[in-house]
Structure formats: C-alpha cells, structure tokens
Amino acid sequence: MSVLAVHSLSKAFGGVRAVNEVGFAVERGEFLAMIGPNGAGKSTCFNMINGQLAPDSGEILFEGKNIAGLVPRTIWQLGVGRTFQVAATFGSMTVAENVQMALLSHAREIYSLWRPAGEMHRERALDLLEQVGMREAADRPSRELAYGDVKRIELAIALANEPRLLLMDEPTAGMGARERHELIELVKRLVVERNISVLFTEHSMDVVFAFADRIIVLARGRVIADGDAAAIRDNAQVREVYFGTGKTFAQSTSQGAAS
C-alpha cells in the first residue's frame, strides 16, 4: 500500500480550477518531488494534503485512510510531519523548547497544567537537535537563529512525532546553494534512516534532480508528467510548460546553482 495516495483531487477558487483531478502516490521510503511553474497548483495541492484547505472533491489516502478535509492537527496526529515554506518557529521559546513542544503534543500532554514543561522530553529533544546538527543552540531563543538554522529546527520538530510521511513545502526557499544542498542531504539521510516517505515541492531544480527519487510535474492544476529525473528531463510537455521550447533543464540547473 502506498503511504500516500491522492485520487482525483480538485479545488477551485472562484471558478478557477487551481487543482484539477490530480492523482499520484508516494511509496514507502520514497523521496518525491512535486514541481511546476508558478501557479501550477503545487501549494494548493500541498495545503489540501496537510489539511489547511479542504478539497472540493477527491480522496487523499494516508496509509489507506482518507484524510481529505481533516484539520492540520489531526493529520499531524495520524503521523504526517511538515515544514513550512516560510519557516515558522515559536519565537518566544528556546530551540529545545520548540522541539519539546512537538514532543509534548505527540505525547498528548499539552493540557497538563502542573509539571514544568522545561524538563519534559528534554533528552529526546536534544537528541533530535543533535541529529540536525543544532545541539549547541539548544538553549538559545529560536528567534535569534539564522534562517538556515531555523529550517533545521523545523526539521527536528517535524521528526518529533515519528512521522511516516513528511511534507516539505519549498524546504530550501530563501537559502544559498551550499546551504540548500546541505539541508536536503541532511533530510535525505534522516528519512532514509527512518524509512520516512517525503513529498516536497521545490523551485530549485538542482536540488530536485540531485535528490528526488521520482518527480511529478504540475501545470495548470493537472499532473502532466510523473517519472524519474531522466524521464522528466526528456519530457517534451514539461519543457514546453517550463521554457516554451529550446531550453533544457541542463541549463536551468546550472543557473539555479549559481543563484
């Protein structure tokens, strides 16, 4: 059974079909990229999977259970982790507390009124931070961190509930090329260790082509291609929507790396 299976997913905004009969699947342990030009419907699709938007129609099966229309926190509780396009942490907490928060929630302890939270799950939080290379920063206020580091914290938070599926919306947005690769390498290592499936959207093609096991391409709300890196590179329709014709991804990846 696929970890995630999407069938005929549709969503319209004021008559515009942002996502139209989209269907795809993520297999266990798979690192799946979803790409497409701006306005292709990636974010809409993503937000329906993570529960921020309710689909007009279609099914989203997570481990066989339809999660379409559920709220984000329920989906998270089922075992789906996520990171945000613009990193969001709890600014008034330390790095470790940010991770502890997720652990507390995972343990269903947030309504506890008595035990001091500072010491709860701290070891586990430090352990997670260790794994994303942020152990040193554990007691710093999270708002003081550099952007790349915040992304790592988010990753630690996302791993806190031992998800089977990780949704990452543009995980490397706003990062330099080196940082970008480091982060995705880290993600890949961590999810492979845990056999977590990943669905991510990404703008930088270098990352996509270097790391994704499989790529699906969205354009005007529909899936126009689905395959491995080589297949996508050679797909005429993909080239069409991205560049008109003439250009190739080979050029684009080098540009992406330089920017």
Add this chain to the structure above:
Amino acid sequence: MTLSAFLFQALNGLSTASGLFFIAVGLSLIFGVTRIINIAHGSLYMLGTYIAYSFATKIGGVLGFWGGILATALIVGAIGALIEIVLLRRIYRAPELFQLLATFALVLVINDATLWLWGPEDLLGPRAPGLGGAVEVLGRKLPTYDLFLIFVGPLVLVILHFALARTRFGRLIRAATQDREMVGALGVNQSILFTSVFALGALLAGLGGALQVAREPANLATDLVAIGDAFVVVVVGGMGSITGAYLAAVIIAEVKALCIGIGVVDFGFISVNFSKLTLVAEFLVMAVVLIARPYGLLGRAQATVRSIAEPEEPIRPATPMLKALAVTVLALLLCLPLLAQSSPYLLILGIDVLIAVIFATSLHFIMGPGGMHSFGHAAYFGLGAYGAALLVKWLGVPMGLALAAAPLVALAGALLFGWFAVRLSGVYLAMLTLAFAQIVWAAVFQWEGFTGGSNGVIGVWPPPPFDKSWVYFVLTLLLAVTGVLLLRRFLFAPFGYAMRAGRDSPLRAEAIGIDVKRVHWLGFAIAGGVCGVAGGLFAFAKGSISPETIGVGRSIDGLVMVLLGGIQTLTGPIVGASVFATLQDTVMRQTEYWRALLGAIILLLVLAFPQGIVGAFAAIWRKGKIEKSEGAS
C-alpha cells in the same frame, strides 16, 4: 408605532448616524495605518466641541459658527499631529498595545486641561445660523440642522472615498492599511505618512465634535462616551473601512432610534421598555456582527503585522535572586498586620493592591502568553463579585462558600464568552470581549429585581473574624499568592507553553497537533476564573458592589496595569498593579487636578520604560549580563 412615525424615526437615526460616523472615521483611518488604538480620539472630539463653542460665542454670527467649525477642525488636526510627533513617534517600537497606554494618559491630561480652560459647567452653543429652525416632514418637524447632518455625513464619506482612491496620499493610506511593511519597502517616508494620517484622523474628530456644537452642550464626559461609540462603529464596520464605518453608524443609530420609537410594549404578561435597550444596543449589534462576520461588515482579514517591537524573551524559571526577592516581599507583607494599630489604612490599601494584583495577573495570563488582548476583563471580575454578593443576598450563604463560588461563576462566564472570543484575533477579539463585558454590565444594570440595578448589592460584609482588616488582609494575601503562583505554574506547564505556541505561530502550532482555539479558550476560562476570585474578594472588602465593578473603566485599569508593568514579563502585572493602585490612591489625594497628574506620571513612565517597568529592568539586567560575559571572555 405608525408607519410615518417609523419613517421619521429612521430620519432621526440618519442624522445621529452622521455624528457617529464623524467620531469613528478618523479612528478607523488611524488604526488602519498605524495600528494604534487611540483612546484619546474621544478627547479630540470633545476638544472639537469646546473649541467650536468658543468660536461660536466669542466671535459669533455666521463667521464665528461656520468659520469656527472649519477652524476647529484644523486646530484639532494640528493637535493630533503634535501628539504624534511629540509622543507616539517615540514609542512605535514598544510592544504591541503600549501606545494605548500613552493615549490613555492623554485622555486624563486633556480632560483636566479642558476643565481648567473652560470650567466645569456644560456649555450649550448657539443654534446654527441659517439652520436654526425646522422643516415639515411626514407631518412632523425635523430640525433643519439634522437635515444638514443627514447630508453632510455621506458627503464627507464620498470626499474621503475619492481622496483615498484618486490621490497618491490616499493610495498610500490604503496600501499601508493592507500591508504596512510594503509601504516601507516602497520607499515612502513612513513618519510623514503616520503624522499626516494621525492629523487627518484628528481633524475629522475635531470636525465631528465641532458639528455637534449646535446640538448638544460641550461636556466633560463626552470624551469617554465618544470613544466608546467610535470603537463600536469602527469594529462593526470593519477596521480601516470608511464605508463600513458609515454603514455601521447607520445600523447602530437606526437600531437605537427604533428602540426609542417602539417605547414601552405590553406583552400582556410582561411590559418591556425598549427605550432602556439603548443602553446596550450598540454592543448587542457588535456582538452579533462579530460572531457572524469576524472582521466587521466591510473589513477584511488583515495581513498579520509582524510586530516591529522587540520580540519576547523565552521564559525562565525564577532565578535565586528573584525567589529571594519574592520571599522578602512576602515576608514584609506578612508583617503588615503588625502595623494594623499604628497605620490601619496600610492594610486597606494593601487589600486593594492585592486584589488589583490578582486582577492584572489573570488578565496578563491571556494577554501576554495567550496573545489575546481582552478589553473586557472586568466582566469576570464583576461576575465573581456579583456571584458572591448575590449568593449572600439571596441565599445567605457564608463568606467562605461565596468566595469559593465567585471563581466558578466567573469561569462559567469566561467559558461562554471565551468560546466566541477565541474565534477572533487582534483588535476584533479585544472588541468582542468588550462587547460581552458591556452586555454583562447592562444585564446587571437593568435586572433590578435580582441585582439591585444601578445601586448594586449593599451590605456584603465579611463575618468575624474577617471583619478585622488584618485578618481579611491575610486572607486576601493568601488567595493572591495562591492565584499568582497557580497561574505561574500553569505558564511553565505544557499548557502555558501551548498557549504561547498558539500565540507565536498559530499555523505552526496547529501543524504539530495543538488545537490552538481550544487551548486559548481554556486559557481564557482559567484567567476568567482566577479573576473571579479578585471580584469575590472585592465584594467583601467593600461591603457593596455596583455595576461599576464591571464597567469599562475597570477593564481599562487592568490594561494599564499590565502594560505599565510590562506585558512581556511574568512579574510585570504584579509590579504594574501595585504601582498603579498605589499611584492612584496617592495621586487622588494630592491635587484637585489629580487626573492630569496621573496622566502625566503615566506619560513619563511610558517614555522612560517603553517595555513597561519590569520589562525595562529585565532589559537592563540582560544587558549587564551580556556585558559581563563579554568582559570575561
């Protein structure tokens, strides 16, 4: 009520609506652009009436009246600009809502200044030259001036609408209302924009006040009445929407006119005087609108404004020094009863201060860590107080039981109102809490048979041995310390963390499985319950309570205490409440112009401690530590 009477009352409503629109539109513009909740807006409106009165009577005639109205608008606009430049500009970087504290101080100062300049008597201006009479409409006489107002409101609306749509300045205002950061990015001089918007808002308030000079006397209580009306209209219409403000003004004015027109209706088994509903009509409208449309009639969800203030520090358990300090203070307080013989008043003041501490700490619980700015916290104070007092009055329960029931009554109220309130955020949440508080107030005020109406409940004294003030003081101290420590404990527990998580980033919190609304709802309820303890203690300390216990004034006092102490610190509300309660007591007996003095002291505090008193000390402390550690390395 006949159809023609009904239609005529609708006309009356329209002229009142124009007045409301003038009060509200400036506030809406100012809030839209600067995000400042300008409590002094009503004071500017009041100044408008006074200044226009002086023009109309000192110069007189057509020039004095009509020219005076225009001149007044310009003068009040200039005063607005001055306030922005001299005061508000210095504190834009302070934590959210802190500017509210500064404008609150201005209310006090301006009111006393007006008293000093114009004297205490109501000043009824002359009738408008040329518009003093009445015209026949529907067989009734409509004052010509009302007719004029019916048209001048929409006229100003249209002018403003085009000015905002067609001019560069207008476009900037609209852009800033939608996204303040974008305007900064466009390379616009933000301080000029803020000053001009503040001046424009003040000018409109001044114009509104000046136009009333022919209808009502200049009166020193106008400032608070006007600001109350203005907030309601702005929020019902939708913050930043001037058309919404007009629409809201019309709806509220019409509802009131209708209530008045209906008058007493006999339903056979009960007769209801609808004119009494005008007491609370606007708040009922507001509550209904906000529950149905969380951003007001024509308001839109605002882009979340990233606060330009310094963000909050992570909370830390009390340092040994703080613990030592707390123990010392507690020990000193426990010694106070020893002074009961030599200075008994100290204990009475002490009781008041401790009650204020519980009140402010519970408000801070939701305002600070919860990020829910309640403008109606007095509701839970009042529910606690009335809960306890009415149990004594009707059932004769002993004090212990009544005090135990107080938080439960408040908790029930907070659970009910909180459920609606947490669905909103920001200033809308604040106004919905205010609306609920006003509804509770009105219910208590009107339900004479049960609550004693405006007289309240009298004769709720503590039985022996608590009738001795030192015993009651110890009881209050015990409950205050318990309350404060309990809330503190909650804040350090996972629940408190979850509440802050929901405030810092609701999206992220939801994404890690936290039901933010539920957490905030329960937080709201807990704060309400603890606040109820303060109310119960208050009832027995004073021996009587009246609807003022629930009044807007008490809610504002709570805000002032929290902001004064520092909203971003946990000890802030304790210090803020102690300082404010003591100051108020001291200042009130220093001078005839105590309001101005209190205002001036708050202004000084605002300028000296833009993060609140404890916030400032904490910042100094942190700076010292950093310097020390840098020196050592």
Add this chain to the structure above:
Amino acid sequence: MRPTRHVFYLALAGSLAAGFAMPASAQNTIKIGELNSYKAQPAFLDPYKKGWEMAVEEINAKGGVLGKKLEVISRDDGANPGEAVRVAEELVTREGVAMIAGTFLSHIGLAVTNFAGQKKVFFLAAEPLTDKITWANGNKYTFRLRATTYMQVAMLMPAATAAKKKKWALVYPNFEYGQSAAENFKALMKKAQPDVEFVTEQAPPLGKIDAGAVAQAIDDAKPDAIFNVLFGGDLAKFVREGNTRGVFKNRTVVSLLSGEPEYLDPLKDEAPVGWVVTGYPWDKIKTKEHQAFVDAYKKKYNDYPRLGSVVGYVTMKSLAAGIAKAKSTDTEKLVAAFKGLKVDSPFGPFSYRASDHQATMGAYVGKIALEGGKGTMADFKYVDGASVLPSDAETKKLRPAAD
C-alpha cells in the same frame, strides 16, 4: 538610563513615601472627612465645594466649634462606589476624621451609607437623592441633607394634579434616581388621579440621550403632559430638540430639578418657559438669611451661588451645629445630637428628623420664565420639606434596617 527615568524613580519614591507616611495630626482641630465625585460631576460639585469652603471659613472665623477649628479633608471618590468606600476608610483610618460627609450619586451615597452603618462612622449624605439612604437602607449612623427624590416629586404633585391632564409621558435617565423618581411620580399620580394614563416612558442612558429620537417618540405618543427627570447635558439636548420640534407646545411639563441654576443656566435663552420645576431662583429669594449668604458668596468668589453652593454650605453648617449640640465628636453622641437637630440655612431654619434622619430643608417650586435672555423661576414658593414627608409612624415601616 535616560534622565527621565531618574526623575521618575525620585517621583515614585516620593509618592510612595507620601502614601505610607502618617499625616501629622493636629490636636486642636476637628477633622471632617469629605468625599465627592468632583471630577465626574464638576458642574454641580464645583459650586458645592465653594459653598462648604465658605461655611468652614465662617465657622472658623468665629472661633470654630467647641473651641476647635474645623479642618475638612476633602477627597475625590472617583465616581465609583468601590473607590468611595476605600476613600472613606482612608479618611477614617488614616486621617482619623471624626465624621464623614458628602457624595453626590445615589449608588455611591448608598455604598458609603452602608459602610457607615457597618463601621459605625457618622455620615452626613449631602447630596444623593435616593430615598433608600434614609428609608430602605437607612441606618443609625447616616443622616441626609437634601430633599429626597420622593420629596421633590411630592412637591411637584400639586401642580401636576392641578393641570388635570389625563395622558402623561415620562422621560428619565436610566439609573436609580431617574427610575425611582418615575416610580414615585406614577404612584402618587395614580393615587391622586386614578384615571391617569401613562402613554410612554422613555429611559435614555445617563449622559447618552439620543435627544431627537426621544423627543419625537414622546411627541408621537401624543401626551397631554410630560414628566421630566433629565438633568445636565441630557436636559440641554432634550430641551433644544423638543423646542425645535414643537414637542412642548400646548403641553404641561413638570420637571424635577430643572430650576436649579446648574441645569437651567446652560440653556440660556432656550430655557423652556412654563415648565413647573423644583429649583433655586437665587436672585429672587429676598429673605434676610438668603441675602446674607448671596452677598458673602459673591464677595468671596465673584460669582453667584448655585444650588450646590447652598448644599455644600449647609452641610458644614449642619455638622458644626451637630458637634456644638453634642459637645463632642463622639459618634454616638453626634448621632443623638443630630436627631431633631435644628439648623439655620439660607433657606431658613430646618431640622433633621429623628424618625428617619432626613433633613426637612425644602426646595423652591415654580415656573420657568425668561428674563433678560436668561432662564429663571417665576411664581415660585418655598415648599418646606416637612410638609411633604410621610409621618413618623409611616416612616418607621419604611426603615426596616435601621437601629
């Protein structure tokens, strides 16, 4: 640290020290605590303060009482019962006053009345009108100077019944004073004129009247007569709207307090001519004692007295008389002395009834007239409070809580 902060620390330290320090108590004065809503009700209370200040000056100029000078410690009560009770406690416990006096709003007066009863402190309620202070909630330690709501209404009853109007409209501010005035009026009217009909009741919130709509609603109810309890800014708005809309034309209007200069003078030339009112035509009362009062007041303040001035003045005169009669400031002795205490006032002599602790100082009833572009009262007469108060036996039933 910025300099403002230093200034502030000093100020804070200073004010805290001032707050905690015990005031130096002078042994050779009699301390009277006074509290009132000065900031909230300045129009009435500013003249009131001038009145009592003048009285204290006069008393002390003649050597004080019992050989001691009077010292009045006056406080603002924040227009809030809770605060008022604290202020009263402060006056008693910290300042060590022998008695307290004052208050304006009914609910504050009631709260302080209750405080006085509980703490056994002598309290002279100067201004609040609610009947409850001397009746339903009356207690041993509380006396009241001004004519009550009931008395004021009763004073107007002869004129109201003489008008022989069947349909009445009522308008009153929606709080204790307005409500109880309306209740009293309805009860007394029904008794005097059983066929009376109340065609509408308008109860706008205090200070927030929507005058145009209210005036219109009254007009639409087509009453023959109107009973008004509005005062202050509400009254001014209502009168202007009513005049413009012709609401008062050919209608009898009976109105509480509207003849008091505090409320009549702001109306200037729009004063509603012909209204039957209770009030204080200060410039037309030619009695010797009143003339002396007006002359002294004008000389001292270069201003004419309002009713508040009289109330303030007589409050202190009453206290002085009471202390003199008790020959002590002991609370129990003061209470005993005030029962039946006779006091000379600018309105002539009156007394504090032993039965309900209510003073019999009356008020002037007359018709509003315009003279020289200003409102005044014509055809007025002084109605002695004693003549409208219920008998001592009836009173006893009204005071369940007392003694």
